[in-house]
Amino acid sequence: MALYGSVLDLIGDTPLVDVSRLSPNPAVRILAKLEGQNPGGSVKDRIALAMVVEAEKEGILRPGQTIIESSSGNTGIGLALVCKVKAYPLKIVLPTNVSVERRQLLETWGAEIVDSPGTEGSNGAMRRAQQLAAEHPDWWFPFQYGNSANPKAHYEGTGPEIWRDCPEVTHFVAGLGTSGTLIGVGRFLKDRNPAVQVWAVEPPPGEMVDGLKNFDEGFVPPVFIENNGYDLLDRKMIVGPRESVEWTRRLTEVGVFAGISSGAAVAGAAKCAAQIAQGVVVVVVADGGWKYLSTGAWTDDIDTVTDRAKRIIYF
Amino acid sequence: MPVEVRLPTVLRQHAGGQPSVQANGGTVGEVLEDMVRQFPGMRGQVVTEDGTLHKFVNVYLNDDDVRYLDKLETKMADDSVITILPAVAGGAGRT
Numbered sequence: 563m564a565l566y567g568s569v570l571d572l573i574g575d576t577p578l579v580d581v582s583r584l585s586p587n588p589a590v591r592i593l594a595k596l597e598g599q600n601p602g603g604s605v606k607d608r609i610a611l612a613m614v615v616e617a618e619k620e621g622i623l624r625p626g627q628t629i630i631e632s633s634s635g636n637t638g639i640g641l642a643l644v645c646k647v648k649a650y651p652l653k654i655v656l657p658t659n660v661s662v663e664r665r666q667l668l669e670t671w672g673a674e675i676v677d678s679p680g681t682e683g684s685n686g687a688m689r690r691a692q693q694l695a696a697e698h699p700d701w702w703f704p705f706q707y708g709n710s711a712n713p714k715a716h717y718e719g720t721g722p723e724i725w726r727d728c729p730e731v732t733h734f735v736a737g738l739g740t741s742g743t744l745i746g747v748g749r750f751l752k753d754r755n756p757a758v759q760v761w762a763v764e765p766p767p768g769e770m771v772d773g774l775k776n777f778d779e780g781f782v783p784p785v786f787i788e789n790n791g792y793d794l795l796d797r798k799m800i801v802g803p804r805e806s807v808e809w810t811r812r813l814t815e816v817g818v819f820a821g822i823s824s825g826a827a828v829a830g831a832a833k834c835a836a837q838i839a840q841g842v843v844v845v846v847v848a849d850g851g852w853k854y855l856s857t858g859a860w861t862d863d864i865d866t867v868t869d870r871a872k873r874i875i876y877f
Numbered sequence: 878m879p880v881e882v883r884l885p886t887v888l889r890q891h892a893g894g895q896p897s898v899q900a901n902g903g904t905v906g907e908v909l910e911d912m913v914r915q916f917p918g919m920r921g922q923v924v925t926e927d928g929t930l931h932k933f934v935n936v937y938l939n940d941d942d943v944r945y946l947d948k949l950e951t952k953m954a955d956d957s958v959i960t961i962l963p964a965v966a967g968g969a970g971r972t
Contacts, residue, residue: 684966707966739966767965774887777922780933780964798935798942800960833940 570647573600573607574719578727578844581816584828590835591842593728594818594828595720598850602643603636603667604821605720605848609742610640612715613704614648628653628701630676632691634684634739634875635664636849637706642671653701655691657683660875663853683767683875684739685781707740708784716746724844725754732841735831736848737823738762738798739877741786743846748794759796763830765823765877766802799833801826803871810851810859819851822859822876880953882912883960891918905938906949908959923961924949933964 566572576599582591597605617623630653631641638654645652652673656665659680668675676694678687688707695703706712724731724747734751736743741762748760774780785791803822809832810825820828824847831845851859857870879899884892892898900915902908906924913920923934928949930936936943937960943951 688966767962774885774963774965776887777931777933777963781966782932782964783966792944795945797945799940800937800942800962801940 568647569601570611570644573602573611575723576600576720578724579816579818581813581818581828583816584812584832585843586832586836587838587840589840590838592828592831592835593731593842593844594813594847595724595844596818596820596847598820598824598847598852600640602640603849603852604640605743605846606633606636606640607643608640608715608719609706609709609712609740610637610644612711612719613706613709614641614644614650616709616711616714617702617704623650623702626650628698629704630655630691630695630698630701631704631706632656632678632684632687633706634687634877635660635668635853638673639664639667639671641704642668642673645673646671653694655687655694657687657875659683659873661854662856667853680873680875688781706742707781708788710785710788712740712742713746713749713785713789716743717750718746720846721747721750725751728842728844729754730842731755731758731844733759733761733831733834733838733843734845735761735763735827735834735843736846737827737877738764740783741789741791743848745785745789745791745794747846749789752794760794761830761834762795762798763801763827764798765806765826766800797834799830801829803876804864804868805829806876807859807864807867807871810854813847814860818847820847821849821851821854822857822871824848826877878955880908880956881958882908883958885962887963888919888922888961891922892916903953904947904949905936905943905951905953905959908953909936909949935962935964936960937962 581594585592600607628651632655655676678690751758806826809829883897900908900911
């Protein structure tokens, strides 16, 4: 054990754990990168710290300046932790349909929550944050979907950690949100070994699509486009709420207590394992299960839980 | 044999409000062409005039985004289902 000067020094260097008991193919190992071990409880601690530190270095973020960001939860919680320690006031635009624990954690760290309609999902929260940032030019808006410090945190952190711990990796699987994890880690691993495949798992876009007037209102993160995500990804799969909950439960068989999006990612890793002859699949478990206890994900009837999961944003 | 094509809300108005339609074809592109033949209001919306997928549209063959398979050339298999969805930031679970 070591002595740390700040809780922010605990961000990153997460463990990689063999969960091959969940692999449908005995010739394929599955290793889970447990990002819930970060102090704020998710992979997003990495980009929260990276975006703030980068902005401080560039001089676009001054001491005491207000920060505004949109988040379905984890980026907001990571930023709230970083902002508490570094003394920045923080406003988070949060869709109303996130789990109650996400909201409680933001409040714990003293972030001000700005509600956005749940039916508009993350898209709506992002648009509202953009609008508020434009109205208040004195606030700093990290914009995680377009901030190069996001994939960079994974290129310089998560990717090298995986390569250090498992250079035998053949496939990398992670959830697709801002695409920062997939772009940063995927690019790093392919730079080391071009044969490594990068598979993305995404949630169904949900009922917010009902609010779209036409496809031109859609959105692809600038982080994805600017980093040639279309060329980098080898596969992209959609995993629905029921399968996500089922695999969140299966993770507990190997002692891993993870969030519902991690269940989706591991479902994707298992599909990958079933489709290849042999290999080592590394999958990102983005957060722990603590923030989803109120959904009854592990204990209630699966149909009831799936129905509840359809109403919350879990990515 | 026709396959099922599941439509997002934004396209349903062009198919009499149906959540899914049946169409024929040996590849994803052919199935989408047959769908547009039946429902001309969808022309140019999923596949643009230059023959590529609209940048904010994702088309899935079962669970797989066809952009990372063989795009519109992706071959259909028996009992495959095509799902068309808009590309949006993040996700809410409801389908």
